[in-house]
Amino acid sequence: MKLSTIVKAKEHYNLLVLGAGAGGLAVSSHFSRTLPKGNVGVIEPSSVHYYQPGFTLVGGGIFPKSHFTRKEETLMPSNVTWIKDKVGKILPEKQVVETFDGKEISYNFLVIATGVQLRYDLIEGLEDGLAMKDNKVISTYSPETVEKVYNAFQNFEKGKAVFTFPNAPIKCPGAPQKICYLFDDYLRKTNKRKNAEIIYNTILPRIFGIERYSNVLTEYAKSKDIHVNYRTSLSKVDPITRVATFDILNETMQPTGEIKKIDYDLLHVGPPCSPVEGLRNTAKNNDGLTDKIGFVDVDKNTLQSKQYKNIFGIGDCTNFPSPKTAAAVSSHFKTIKYNLQKVMDGGNVEPLYDGYTSCPLVLSSNKCILAEFNYDGPIETTPFNQSKPSRLAFIGKAYGFPMLYWDYLLKGRWSGPSTIRKILHLGMSK
Structure with missing residues (x-):
């Protein structure tokens, strides 16, 4: 792994976060509370934020799109600097991000959370x-x-x-x-x-x-x-x-x-889906930050870049082998908030992410299967058989999970269900 020598640009942040979707907001919200004001910058072009897992319910006529829509400005942490621009290219050797509008923004630490592009x-x-x-x-x-x-x-x-x-x-x-x-x-x-x-x-x-x-x-x-x-x-x-x-x-x-x-x-x-254009541009550099397609090349258990110690990836933009879901982001966040802080403090990362992800498989307007699994297979939160269609799982999908998303994950206060799982399974290592 490499730790680059920084090239100071006109605009500089201790922590720069690329993207303000689920992962980007979780990370920036958390570190905006632990770092001094002005230390965190967020590059995000969109003015509207969608709870995208809800789109299936919109398509099924259960909720209007407005139910899963918020203005980005209402979600952005107050202590961060919002750069309303797109990522043009990342230059990890220089520790600089170029934006589409031509800005050069330097950083000490970088979290890439750009999601994917629908193609x-x-x-x-x-x-x-x-x-x-x-x-x-x-x-x-x-x-x-x-x-x-x-x-x-x-x-x-x-x-x-x-x-x-x-x-x-x-x-x-x-x-x-x-x-x-x-x-x-x-x-x-x-x-x-x-x-x-x-x-x-x-x-x-x-x-x-x-x-x-x-x-x-x-x-x-x-x-x-x-x-x-x-x-x-x-x-x-x-x-x-x-x-x-x-x-x-x-x-x-x-x-x-x-x-x-x-x-x-x-x-x-x-x-x-593909990586966003900025990551596809970065892939052309062949500097080891991304794979050939443009997905951020991270260790699947630490979510740290395999080449650059000061860079982490979260969410859909990475090449971790589990399915790309919003539920995975919560466990990504748990791993990154710990490992990034360790790197900031001069320590070493730990392999905390086990591949957890979840997919509430909606079967009707009132029934759902709550699939949960990690790299090793099913890892269900409740002691009940979650492969059985249930009304309770649907209520979670339609009402509980959106609440967790808006009120906790985006504010950097939800790190996945692992603690709840241990309690419900009487403390067993599940």
Whole structure:
């Protein structure tokens, strides 16, 4: 690992945080209380902050988008300096970040929390389909498209509905099937289900990555007459003829050369995701901060850069091997607030992050499976069987988790459920 020699720029911070999503705000909120005023800078271009895990519920018609929307200025810690700009490139050898507007900002310590970029442009014809007014191509992932989803549900009368999971990194990997289940639930409540064929196409060899939950979800989809195609990747959309083209993949997720075309009356797309442009630019430097794609290359247990001791990554922008979810960020935060402080004090980091993440798998407007797991497999917080669909899990998804997010995580006061888990499991190491 390298510790660079700083090049003092015109604007300098002891701690510079890139991004003010879940991870960025948690880190900046915490360190704004432990460091003197003016020591923390945050680069974030957006004026609006969304609770993105709630977008599935918006698409399902359960809440309006406004319910999960806040102004960024109401969330930004008062003791930090907010730089309203985008990251253009990181120069870790100089300890400088270049912004899109041409600023050079230097730092002693850096936390990268830029999230990912939705890449609808990587699938031919998809952007055109999403822009069409017929609302036949939809996606819950973007704030620009999520409100169209429930409208499309309401307008659907009969035909074939196709839901897709991409052959690329994706945030909240459970979301493409959650909205599929909510669509099925909506059709049943409106007596339209008999007129519909529902297809879920995923690039995975099974419906969900963790076997405990995959087994339950496979049976659930079967019971709802949802046809699942595995190792099937969306490659092209023709919004005029309403035909979606899929590549059939082999065991290494590579195209076999075989394609499958499916005509659709409704197409929901889980988009490919990539690092943001600033990290893709940084990857061209080949300085070891990111991998070849642009994800921050961190130790999977310490979340510290493998090359630079004074840099950490949190959330979706990193290449840690667990699914990219908001729940993972809380445990990332627990690890980073400890390890970053240790580095600031001249100490060594510890391997605290065990890969914890969670995915509340919504099955209907009142039932949910609360999947929790780490690098080793399922690690559930409650002593009950969380692979069983429950109303309580749905209440947590719809009401409890948003409260934890807004009132605790973003304020740097929620570090995940590990302590609660130990209490509920009578102190056992779970």
